[in-house]
Amino acid sequence: xxxxxxxxxxxxxxxxxxxxxxxxxxxxxxxxxxxxxxxxxxxxxxxxxxxxxxxxxxxxxxxxxxxxxxxxxxxxxxxxxxxxxxxxxxxxxxxxxxxxxxxxxxxxxxxxxxxxxxxxxxxxxx
Numbered sequence: 278x279x280x281x282x283x284x285x286x287x288x289x290x291x292x293x294x295x296x297x298x299x300x301x302x303x304x305x306x307x308x309x310x311x312x313x314x315x316x317x318x319x320x321x322x323x324x325x326x327x328x329x330x331x332x333x334x335x336x337x338x339x340x341x342x343x344x345x346x347x348x349x350x351x352x353x354x355x356x357x358x359x360x361x362x363x364x365x366x367x368x369x370x371x372x373x374x375x376x377x378x379x380x381x382x383x384x385x386x387x388x389x390x391x392x393x394x395x396x397x398x399x400x401x402x403x
Contacts, residue, residue, distance in 0.1 A: 283325060290321035313361070317354045 297314045300306035324331045324347075335343040 283328065286325035287322065290318050290325050294318040294322065310361070313354050313358045317351070320350065 293314065297306065297311050297318060301308065301311050331343045331346065335341075335346045338346065340346045340349070
């Protein structure tokens with residue numbers, strides 16, 4: 278690969294890491310969501326600085342083209358992010374349903390109490 282390709286890869290990895298760290302700093306991204314992005318950015322930076330590691334890893338695993346290994350790892354990381362988000366979405370849906378049920382029960386109880394108090398107030402006025 279050419280020098281500009283290496284430089285572009287390093288800059289892309291640094292940009293990714295910078296954006297994730299800045300989002301963490303501004304509390305726009307939680308730590309548990311940032312883990313996979315930090316791993317991906319760090320791996321990209323390491324491979325950008327030491328491209329021979331990619332060739333070594335591809336040979337070690339038995340992948341013919343090192344770029345195929347990059348695509349596989351990228352897809353695996355995105356898959357893990359999707360699983361993590363699906364899990365958290367399920368938890369949030371359950372919590373939302375529970376809160377809605379609790380709110381409905383409390384609303385019913387308030388109406389019953391208001392009705393009981395309204396009946397007593399009518400009796401007291403006579």
